Amino acid sequence: MFPESLLLLPTREVTYCQPLATEPPMAETELIQALQAQDSAALTALYQAYSPALYGIILRIVRAEPTAEDVLQECFLKIWITFHLYDQAKGRLFTWLINIARHLAIDKTRSRTYLQELKTQKKEASSLAERLGHEGFRPEHIGLRKVVDQLAIPHKTIIYLMYFEGYTQSEIAQQLSIPLGTVKTRARQALQRLRKLI
DSSP: OOOHHHHTSOOOOOOTTOOOOOOOSSOHHHHHHHHHTTOHHHHHHHHHHHHHHHHHHHHHHHOOHHHHHHHHHHHHHHHHHHGGGOOGGGSOHHHHHHHHHHHHHHHHHHSHHHHHHHHHHHHHHHHHHHHHTOTTOOHHHHTHHHHHTTSOHHHHHHHIIIIISOOOHHHHHHHHTOOHHHHHHHHHHHHHHHHHHO
16 A cells, blocks of 8 residues: 555655755665565655655646646555555666656656646636736746745746646635635735736
8 A cells, every 4th residue: 555654745846957866864785675565664765865856757747836746656656556666676776767757757758738738728828828918928038936926925826727627716715715705805916016027
């Protein structure tokens, strides 16, 4: 069974330049033996040691942080389930982990869901550009997410859900358990603030 404790661990924030993971807290041989024995503490140690490096690899392939976080969780689930297949004689542990991460990330980019998400993101970016009323506005050129991150949390939440996650205003109201009118007001205020920031 997949340890629930791992699901509570936050995804590490990783930049493309971050160095790869070094030695885990316990010796690699000891870690491998513990994982083969299905010791959940060993999986947590593995996650803490290697998740930044694997996340960086996945992010380079899928190019979207929420997707990379999902693939990283899938990666550690697969590692846990298939660890009995790992053979030290055929290569280092880190190499085996990288192969799993890469294959899952590539599979994700070929999936119908991922391709649909890309289309949706392009439409949402275009829609936001129109609503901001700026000719020649290109969210991808100015780093829209960085601009949105400057908003107050209530406004940022609404914009992320509407334009990056594809929720309707009614769905957001239901998701956040707030009145629809509040969602509309915050969305309007957020767009006004974004106009000033951009």
